[in-house]
Amino acid sequence: MSGPSRLQEQLADAVLEYARDAGMTTGAHLPEPVLCERFKVSRTPVRAALSLLARRGYVRHVPRKGYFLARKPRGDRTAGTARSDEERLYLAIAEDRISRRLPDHVSEADLLRRYGVTRSLLGRVLQRLLHEGLVERRPGRGWMFAPVLDSQQAHDESYRFRIALEPLALLEPMFALDEAAAARSEEKHRAIVEGRVRAITPVELFEMNAEFHEIIAAGAQNRFFLQAVQQQNRLRRFVNYHWIYGPERALRTCREHLAVLAAIRAGDRVWAATLLRQHLESTGRVSPYEEGTSAPERLIRFD
Amino acid sequence: MSGPSRLQEQLADAVLEYARDAGMTTGAHLPEPVLCERFKVSRTPVRAALSLLARRGYVRHVPRKGYFLARKPRGDRTAGTARSDEERLYLAIAEDRISRRLPDHVSEADLLRRYGVTRSLLGRVLQRLLHEGLVERRPGRGWMFAPVLDSQQAHDESYRFRIALEPLALLEPMFALDEAAAARSEEKHRAIVEGRVRAITPVELFEMNAEFHEIIAAGAQNRFFLQAVQQQNRLRRFVNYHWIYGPERALRTCREHLAVLAAIRAGDRVWAATLLRQHLESTGRVSPYEEGTSAPERLIRFD
DNA sequence: AAACGTATTATATGCACAAAAAATACGTCG
DNA sequence: CGACGTATTTTTTGTGCATATAATACGTTT
Numbered sequence: 001m002s003g004p005s006r007l008q009e010q011l012a013d014a015v016l017e018y019a020r021d022a023g024m025t026t027g028a029h030l031p032e033p034v035l036c037e038r039f040k041v042s043r044t045p046v047r048a049a050l051s052l053l054a055r056r057g058y059v060r061h062v063p064r065k066g067y068f069l070a071r072k073p074r075g076d077r078t079a080g081t082a083r084s085d086e087e088r089l090y091l092a093i094a095e096d097r098i099s100r101r102l103p104d105h106v107s108e109a110d111l112l113r114r115y116g117v118t119r120s121l122l123g124r125v126l127q128r129l130l131h132e133g134l135v136e137r138r139p140g141r142g143w144m145f146a147p148v149l150d151s152q153q154a155h156d157e158s159y160r161f162r163i164a165l166e167p168l169a170l171l172e173p174m175f176a177l178d179e180a181a182a183a184r185s186e187e188k189h190r191a192i193v194e195g196r197v198r199a200i201t202p203v204e205l206f207e208m209n210a211e212f213h214e215i216i217a218a219g220a221q222n223r224f225f226l227q228a229v230q231q232q233n234r235l236r237r238f239v240n241y242h243w244i245y246g247p248e249r250a251l252r253t254c255r256e257h258l259a260v261l262a263a264i265r266a267g268d269r270v271w272a273a274t275l276l277r278q279h280l281e282s283t284g285r286v287s288p289y290e291e292g293t294s295a296p297e298r299l300i301r302f303d
Numbered sequence: 304m305s306g307p308s309r310l311q312e313q314l315a316d317a318v319l320e321y322a323r324d325a326g327m328t329t330g331a332h333l334p335e336p337v338l339c340e341r342f343k344v345s346r347t348p349v350r351a352a353l354s355l356l357a358r359r360g361y362v363r364h365v366p367r368k369g370y371f372l373a374r375k376p377r378g379d380r381t382a383g384t385a386r387s388d389e390e391r392l393y394l395a396i397a398e399d400r401i402s403r404r405l406p407d408h409v410s411e412a413d414l415l416r417r418y419g420v421t422r423s424l425l426g427r428v429l430q431r432l433l434h435e436g437l438v439e440r441r442p443g444r445g446w447m448f449a450p451v452l453d454s455q456q457a458h459d460e461s462y463r464f465r466i467a468l469e470p471l472a473l474l475e476p477m478f479a480l481d482e483a484a485a486a487r488s489e490e491k492h493r494a495i496v497e498g499r500v501r502a503i504t505p506v507e508l509f510e511m512n513a514e515f516h517e518i519i520a521a522g523a524q525n526r527f528f529l530q531a532v533q534q535q536n537r538l539r540r541f542v543n544y545h546w547i548y549g550p551e552r553a554l555r556t557c558r559e560h561l562a563v564l565a566a567i568r569a570g571d572r573v574w575a576a577t578l579l580r581q582h583l584e585s586t587g588r589v590s591p592y593e594e595g596t597s598a599p600e601r602l603i604r605f606d
Numbered sequence: 607a608a609a610c611g612t613a614t615t616a617t618a619t620g621c622a623c624a625a626a627a628a629a630t631a632c633g634t635c636g
Numbered sequence: 637c638g639a640c641g642t643a644t645t646t647t648t649t650g651t652g653c654a655t656a657t658a659a660t661a662c663g664t665t666t
Contacts, residue, residue, distance in 0.1 A: 005656080005657065005658090007442060007443060007657085007658080008657090010442070011442075031608085031609065031610095032609070032610075033608080033609065033610095039442060040441060040442055040443075041441075041442050041443040041658075041659090042443060042658055042659045042660070043610090043658095043659085043660090044657070044658050044659065044660090045442075045443060045657080045658060045659095047610095047611095048657085048658095063610090063611090064609090064610065064611080064664090064665060064666070065609085065610080065665095065666080066609065066610065107629095107646085107647060107648090108647075108648075109646075109647055109648080110647095118620080118621085119620090119621085120619075120620060120621085127430075130434075131433075131434065133530070138343060138344075139310060139313070139314075139342060139343055139344050140310060140343075140344040140345060140348060140627085140628055140629075140647095140648095141627085141628060141629080141646095141647060141648060142628095142629095142647085142648095148526075154526070157525040157526055157527055158527060160475065160525055160527075161525060161527035161528060161531075164468070164471040164472075164475075164528075165467070165468065165471075168467040168468075168471075169467075172463065172467075221460075222460040222463055222464060223451075223457070223460055224460055224461060224463075224464035224531075224535070225464060225467075227436070228464075228527075228531055232527070308626080308627065308628090308649095310627080310628080311627090334638085334639065334640095335639070335640075336638080336639065336640095344628075344629090345628055345629045345630070346628095346629085346630090346640090347627070347628050347629065347630090348627075348628060348629095350640095350641095351627085351628095366640090366641090367634090367635060367636070367639090367640065367641080368635095368636080368639085368640080369639065369640065410616085410617065410618085410659095411617075411618070412616075412617055412618080421650080421651085422650090422651085423649075423650060423651085443617095443657090443658050443659075444616090444617060444618065444657085444658055444659075445617085445618095445658095445659095
């Protein structure tokens with residue numbers, strides 16, 4: 001009775017996303033073997049995920065026939081899945097660190113006591129933080145927060161790195177945009193530019209932005225370009241949780257992104273690279289703490 | 304009685320390296336607090352490392368006075384430390400994978416049986432492979448080797464990435480070479496060019512090369528440039544264990560490296576960047592398997 | 607034949623406890 | 637006062653076992 005496993009929860013989310021991206025409508029069949037193939041797992045966890053979705057009303061189970069979509073999944077944050085323990089602990093540590101409630105170096109035991117979580121959960125989160133370059137293991141014992149999190153220096157270095165790298169991705173000879181992904185991204189940008197700025201959450205804005213840059217990097221057809229950009233995004237996701245920008249900034253970013261996409265579509269990648277570099281230079285220049293003239297409830301976290 | 308810990312072994316190595324780099328001679332005092340400060344650990348492991356070195360004859364212990372250098376440490380692979388279990392398993396897996404004795408995906412239990420090691424050791428090695436991007440965790444169970452290891456595609460992408468990134472490191476406005484490190488590296492290069500090609504091992508060649516590129520990246524004063532180059536080196540270290548080049552190639556690489564350093568010293572970073580790009584382009588072009596005209600015993604692994 | 611249901615097997619994970627090792631504190635000697 | 641020796645405390649690592657869960661096999665239904 002220990003609830004559904006992580007894999008099962010993930011699969012549940014993934015299945016809904018899959019159904020949505022495949023444009024399925026109510027009543028569509030979700031054959032287990034197809035999902036197994038798609039997600040590279042055996043039928044056991046797939047069935048568990050489906051039964052989970054059934055209990056949550058997303059799919060219907062017909063004995064001897066299988067599972068069928070019960071309602072068309074919405075676009076945003078589909079599954080009823082509340083934030084996982086892992087996500088919660090991750091964010092708690094992030095917040096405590098940024099607000100200096102956590103010192104430069106901490107022992108595992110400290111964290112264990114502080115958050116009252118199991119060793120395995122803490123272990124997973126630390127592993128993730130390690131992978132993202134946010135903490136380092138100290139030689140003897142304990143962990144040390146990398147100065148990535150707080151220093152202005154790191155912020156600047158991140159932008160300089162991206163300014164160097166991302167425009168070059170556009171100039172790679174094999175460059176080819178994932179048209180489908182680009183179209184989806186463009187759609188989201190347009191929605192914002194055309195007035196939906198207030199209706200969108202900061203998290204969505206951040207994710208849209210991150211996705212845009214990853215689509216560009218993926219276009220280079222080179223896993224290392226993509227990897228590098230993804231790493232930068234992970235870093236920024238962590239840090240930007242406490243940064244705040246006004247809506248005018250979000251609009252500007254969207255317009256600049258759209259201009260880059262337009263240049264690529266027009267076949268002028270050199271111009272697109274120039275635009276992208278300018279975009280990064282201008283967004284990187286202003287420190288978030290120097291802005292903040294808007295009223296709090298109208299503020300938008302963005303980069 | 305389970306032998307010295309990993310940290311102790313590492314420290315033993317590090318202490319010798321430290322003494323060497325500080326230019327200490329026989330009889331020099333090695334105060335514990337200094338070493339603690341330097342290596343960010345408490346006295347306990349430092350003392351253990353020193354007593355280890357004493358047993359191996361590198362230092363002498365005088366009661367109530369401390370530890371003193373017994374003989375001037377040699378430059379290469381100082382400590383008697385044989386390759387650690389971790390290193391051995393790592394290499395065994397690398398070799399088995401590259402020669403296709405290991406399938407695309409394996410379970411942890413498979414590996415446990417195959418190599419007859421403890422879970423904790425295997426866990427550490429897998430963690431390292433994961434960190435280096437060489438394996439991925441499969442969603443359900445088991446591990447999957449990333450195609451980084453074998454494919455020509457990955458090789459090309461790696462070079463393209465480096466060609467894009469490394470010259471730009473040279474052009475960063477804050478660029479400043481670590482003069483001491485550069486001088487040491489230059490020394491090694493000269494030794495090879497001036498005829499010591501045969502006396503040097505493939506491993507040393509690889510490490511010298513990797514170090515050179517890291518020194519350049521570090522010069523950019525930007526942790527992300529350095530991180531990216533370090534990651535590439537880790538990747539290449541794994542793969543290149545089975546690549547073989549002739550000495551003429553090693554010589555050429557050394558000369559090109561020296562030319563880059565000379566250009567930097569002359570203050571012409573733009574020219575240095577051009578030379579570096581050309582160097583990467585030429586070394587990346589030839590597949591190692593297309594060479595190999597020398598007799599086996601004269602072959603040198605290099606990149 | 608393709609998909610599902612059920613049962614079996616293999617694998618990994620969580621947890622508790624023992625043992626190792628690092629940090630820390632304090633007294634002593636040069 | 638700075639470095640060393642010893643003792644104590646705290647933290648981490650290792651190991652075995654029970655449990656959870658994924659993979660697999662095989663029969664059944666559409």
